[in-house]
Amino acid sequence: MEKTDTNSLSAGCMSNRILSTTICLLILTSLAPTAAAVGPSDSVIWGTSYDWANLEGDIEELSGIDTNAVNEDLEEAADFAGFIIESDQVISGMTQFFIETYDGDLAVEITDPNGATRELNERVTELTVRHGRLGNIGFTTAWTDEDESIDFWMSGSTEEIFVIDAVYTEYVDDDLMVYGGHLEMSGEFALENELQFNLQIIAADEVLAPELGMGFSVSFEIPSIESEWLASEPLDYLHHLSAPPAEENNGSEEDEEGAVGAEYDGEGVGLIEGEFSTLTGYSAFLSIDGVPSEDFGIDLDAFNVQLSDSIPGQGTFSENMTVFSGAMWGHECDPVGGVEELDIDPSTNDTISAQCGLAPPISMGMASMMGISMLMAFDSGVNELFTAIEEQVGAWLEEIAPEEESFICDNGEEIPAEWENDGEIDCEDGSDENETGGDGTYTCDNGQVIPASWVNDGEEDCEDGSDEDGSSEDVFQKYIDMYEALNNSNLRKTMEAFGEKLEQLMEDNDPSDPIATLDDLCPIMFWDTSNSRVLGMALMATDEGDDYEVLLGPDILGVKDHSYELSVVYLTGNDARNAKLDALGLSELKDLAPESRHDVEELYDMLGEDFLPDLDQTDTDEDGVIDYFDQDDDGDGIFDWEDSEPLVPNQQSPPGEEEGTDAIPGPSVLAVVSMLGAAALLMPRRED
Amino acid sequence: MSSNRPVAIALVGLFLVAAWYSTWFEITATGTYSEGLEREPTIRTEYIIDNSQETFELSIENSTPLLLYWLQREDVSPEPTNQEPTDSEPTSQTNSEGSDPCSGSCLGQARGWVGVVLVALFASLCLSTRRPSRLVTAAVAAIWLIGSVVILAVVPLSAAADFGISDDGEESSTGGFDTNTQETVEVDQFAHFEAESSLEISFDGISFYYQSLGFDLGLLSEDDRQQVINSAPSEDEPGYESLIGFDGKMTIGPGGILTWWLLTAPLAAMILLGSREFLEEE
Numbered sequence: 001m002e003k004t005d006t007n008s009l010s011a012g013c014m015s016n017r018i019l020s021t022t023i024c025l026l027i028l029t030s031l032a033p034t035a036a037a038v039g040p041s042d043s044v045i046w047g048t049s050y051d052w053a054n055l056e057g058d059i060e061e062l063s064g065i066d067t068n069a070v071n072e073d074l075e076e077a078a079d080f081a082g083f084i085i086e087s088d089q090v091i092s093g094m095t096q097f098f099i100e101t102y103d104g105d106l107a108v109e110i111t112d113p114n115g116a117t118r119e120l121n122e123r124v125t126e127l128t129v130r131h132g133r134l135g136n137i138g139f140t141t142a143w144t145d146e147d148e149s150i151d152f153w154m155s156g157s158t159e160e161i162f163v164i165d166a167v168y169t170e171y172v173d174d175d176l177m178v179y180g181g182h183l184e185m186s187g188e189f190a191l192e193n194e195l196q197f198n199l200q201i202i203a204a205d206e207v208l209a210p211e212l213g214m215g216f217s218v219s220f221e222i223p224s225i226e227s228e229w230l231a232s233e234p235l236d237y238l239h240h241l242s243a244p245p246a247e248e249n250n251g252s253e254e255d256e257e258g259a260v261g262a263e264y265d266g267e268g269v270g271l272i273e274g275e276f277s278t279l280t281g282y283s284a285f286l287s288i289d290g291v292p293s294e295d296f297g298i299d300l301d302a303f304n305v306q307l308s309d310s311i312p313g314q315g316t317f318s319e320n321m322t323v324f325s326g327a328m329w330g331h332e333c334d335p336v337g338g339v340e341e342l343d344i345d346p347s348t349n350d351t352i353s354a355q356c357g358l359a360p361p362i363s364m365g366m367a368s369m370m371g372i373s374m375l376m377a378f379d380s381g382v383n384e385l386f387t388a389i390e391e392q393v394g395a396w397l398e399e400i401a402p403e404e405e406s407f408i409c410d411n412g413e414e415i416p417a418e419w420e421n422d423g424e425i426d427c428e429d430g431s432d433e434n435e436t437g438g439d440g441t442y443t444c445d446n447g448q449v450i451p452a453s454w455v456n457d458g459e460e461d462c463e464d465g466s467d468e469d470g471s472s473e474d475v476f477q478k479y480i481d482m483y484e485a486l487n488n489s490n491l492r493k494t495m496e497a498f499g500e501k502l503e504q505l506m507e508d509n510d511p512s513d514p515i516a517t518l519d520d521l522c523p524i525m526f527w528d529t530s531n532s533r534v535l536g537m538a539l540m541a542t543d544e545g546d547d548y549e550v551l552l553g554p555d556i557l558g559v560k561d562h563s564y565e566l567s568v569v570y571l572t573g574n575d576a577r578n579a580k581l582d583a584l585g586l587s588e589l590k591d592l593a594p595e596s597r598h599d600v601e602e603l604y605d606m607l608g609e610d611f612l613p614d615l616d617q618t619d620t621d622e623d624g625v626i627d628y629f630d631q632d633d634d635g636d637g638i639f640d641w642e643d644s645e646p647l648v649p650n651q652q653s654p655p656g657e658e659e660g661t662d663a664i665p666g667p668s669v670l671a672v673v674s675m676l677g678a679a680a681l682l683m684p685r686r687e688d
Numbered sequence: 689m690s691s692n693r694p695v696a697i698a699l700v701g702l703f704l705v706a707a708w709y710s711t712w713f714e715i716t717a718t719g720t721y722s723e724g725l726e727r728e729p730t731i732r733t734e735y736i737i738d739n740s741q742e743t744f745e746l747s748i749e750n751s752t753p754l755l756l757y758w759l760q761r762e763d764v765s766p767e768p769t770n771q772e773p774t775d776s777e778p779t780s781q782t783n784s785e786g787s788d789p790c791s792g793s794c795l796g797q798a799r800g801w802v803g804v805v806l807v808a809l810f811a812s813l814c815l816s817t818r819r820p821s822r823l824v825t826a827a828v829a830a831i832w833l834i835g836s837v838v839i840l841a842v843v844p845l846s847a848a849a850d851f852g853i854s855d856d857g858e859e860s861s862t863g864g865f866d867t868n869t870q871e872t873v874e875v876d877q878f879a880h881f882e883a884e885s886s887l888e889i890s891f892d893g894i895s896f897y898y899q900s901l902g903f904d905l906g907l908l909s910e911d912d913r914q915q916v917i918n919s920a921p922s923e924d925e926p927g928y929e930s931l932i933g934f935d936g937k938m939t940i941g942p943g944g945i946l947t948w949w950l951l952t953a954p955l956a957a958m959i960l961l962g963s964r965e966f967l968e969e970e
Contacts, residue, residue: 307748395759
């Protein structure tokens with residue numbers, strides 16, 4: 001639709017070249033996504049980027065735990081004990097966030113709530129968040145004795161996406177007094193999880209083979225939120241946060257370690273008004289197969305239940321604005337503290353002085369506006385959903401809550417039902433022990449006396465069987481027999497051998513002895529006192545000698561960088577600007593966590609066809625690796641996700657998407673054989 | 689023709705195996721709340737019987753308004769009378785026993801019957817090639833007809849019996865929804881209830897179409913119910929929010945087993961015809 005509009009407008013622009021060029025540029029600008037902007041080249045920008053494919057390596061680097069070695073230890077220990085275990089996990093995707101702040105070029109006129117017009121400056125903060133992650137986990141185990149066996153298969157998957165683009169413009173005067181702000185934002189949050197279990201137990205000549213699948217997804221899309229806040233009076237929270245370390249002022253409080261906290265409490269500081277549009281969705285499914293439902297009086301062997309909804313919402317809101325803020329200066333994060341010199345832009349090598357401490361990374365006016373705006377938008381769509389879930393869960397809980405059954409004694413006294421015939425007299429008149437003796441015995445119909453606890457225990461203890469009224473002839477006997485058969489097998493010994501061997505193998509992978517001490521992790525924000533804004537952040541961690549080093553952050557003069565090979569990247573200056581520009585083009589899960597980079601080939605080998613039941617087996621470049629697992633389809637040595645012209649495989653249904661099932665029923669091979677048979681019948685024979 | 693018979697027998701065997709492993713019976717239903725609920729929630733169900741299990745699938749699209757509707761509505765059905773059953777009136781226990789003659793395993797027995805007719809058809813056709821006779825021909829025809837009855841009637845009826853559905857003359861849950869008598873509200877939960885249904889027979893099976901519209905008294909406060917019962921509220925009047933419209937379609941039919949079973953008929957005829965020629969030659 002946008003494309004058509006643009007084309008028609010462009011055609012109209014041809015008559016007057018200058019005017020049309022100007023109009024076309026304006027239109028094209030307006031077609032750009034809202035709330036996705038790039039600041040000027042002299043802005044302050046910082047952020048981080050992380051590639052989740054390196055998670056296992058980073059865990060090993062920091063903790064010394066090699067997750068692949070742990071998997072191998074598990075497999076070796078199981079092999080030693082005489083059974084099979086295989087497990088694997090794959091995570092891929094990307095997380096990036098950027099905060100960019102700059103002063104607007106133009107002055108803006110604001111009419112304050114008192115009707116006075118003021119010319120103010122704009123301070124712009126842009127927040128860009130991109131997070132997309134795919135995760136799969138698989139686990140199989142197979143144990144067998146002479147007559148008993150256990151096979152277990154498990155597959156789990158997760159998909160996450162979190163995208164935020166927010167542009168906040170704060171209205172300030174030359175003294176950095178705040179008069180209000182304007183927020184434009186869009187975003188998406190989605191989470192999907194699925195889990196499938198297949199279990200087969202053979203014991204006591206019985207087979208139990210349940211298959212269970214479950215999953216849920218939630219999503220919350222914000223195509224747009226726009227809101228504006230005008231302060232009822234000029235606010236000084238930017239000054240407040242800039243208070244130098246150890247300087248007492250209103251709301252400041254020194255703690256035991258000498259840090260000074262600056263708090264700002266601004267409740268009801270004007271009105272925030274805005275409009276939003278949202279789309280809230282959810283789905284959930286549960287499928288059960290192979291459960292011995294007939295044992296429990298259910299006539300279904302397999303069932304699959306699915307709920308889904310997508311709730312559009314839009315509206316306006318008007319709420320009281322609240323700004324809470326705070327900072328803490330002078331806290332110990334040795335050797336960093338007080339004022340430090342930072343290399344804020346590696347491309348220029350310029351250094352800048354910054355006050356170190358803890359402060360909000362974005363203006364709290366922005367945080368409050370985002371919080372209130374999102375809450376209003378969230379409430380519109382999800383409130384209905386939450387009400388339904390809350391009421392449904394309440395109803396279920398009410399249904400499954402055990403009813404307190406009671407027994408009424410002959411004298412009218414009420415006692416819990418389970419006290420009846422328990423061998424102890426609980427009613428004052430003794431009427432609760434009318435079948436068993438008061439000494440914990442039961443008298444059979446033939447006069448035989450047996451312990452009361454043997455009554456209705458599933459075994460006939462009286463010679464005439466009168467201790468069993470049939471109520472305990474339960475369906476669970478089969479499972480009790482299976483449990484006993486497993487208990488009498490070598491399962492227990494196998495598990496003991498497995499545990500001992502695993503303990504021995506895991507000695508070199510001891511998670512209690514990490515390389516980096518993350519307990520001492522120390523976060524720091526760098527504050528520009530002259531402009532009242534955060535210049536960046538750092539995470540400090542101690543090295544083997546208990547000295548702090550920069551784990552994540554800019555170069556700080558005189559402070560050493562960490563010595564680990566980590567994949568998390570801190571970006572400032574032009575590096576951050578370029579990375580943010582790239583990130584703005586990525587807003588879908590397929591961009592942030594492409595399946596082509598999510599290598600599940602080993603999981604497929606381990607879990608088999610049930611993992612990807614409808615996997616397309618096409619191998620376009622005929623290199624022996626099917627397209628789904630082939631990370632370089634055209635064999636040019638460049639990974640497909642980095643290749644500008646990758647070979648496009650045959651367009652076929654992606655795995656998991658079944659094609660139409662309305663064809664003639666029956667297996668296709670069978671149909672072919674039938675047709676051949678029919679042809680053989682109908683073809684005229686030579687002798688005819 | 690006789691030289692073709694081994695191929696035909698093999699094909700019949702193949703079709704019977706296909707029949708055994710295909711779907712035996714299928715019910716699909718779709719219902720949409722066309723009035724009263726936001727975004728028209730839709731319920732889809734599928735019930736399938738095959739040689740080993742019964743599968744039930746249920747999906748609800750735009751489920752939130754429907755969940756809220758189900759949860760928020762109040763049961764307004766009249767209290768059951770506490771009348772002791774007399775000797776002449778069979779108790780419900782007796783009724784349920786009577787309607788479930790195979791103790792919940794009717795479908796299991798029906799599966800046995802299907803297995804028997806499939807094997808019997810194949811065996812009788814084989815016999816007809818070895819020892820052709822009019823008796824064998826009649827037996828093949830009888831088995832085929834019995835098989836058709838088992839597939840078309842015994843399997844669905846046994847499933848229904850296992851579920852406890854029986855033709856015992858009990859009033860259906862929607863049987864009393866009629867505005868003409870003005871008495872429906874005393875026994876049912878809707879006022880001014882109107883329903884239309886139609887039936888269609890096609891290759892897919894029998895399709896039932898159902899449309900209903902009525903004011904659900906369970907959505908109204910006790911004080912408002914009588915007012916709605918007395919006169920149906922129009923769009924702007926209080927009580928109109930309880931109007932619920934429902935459009936449904938249910939298709940009942942045999943699954944793939946019928947296709948494979950029908951395909952055996954011409955082949956069986958061909959085999960029997962060959963046998964007849966052989967008999968006539970003799």
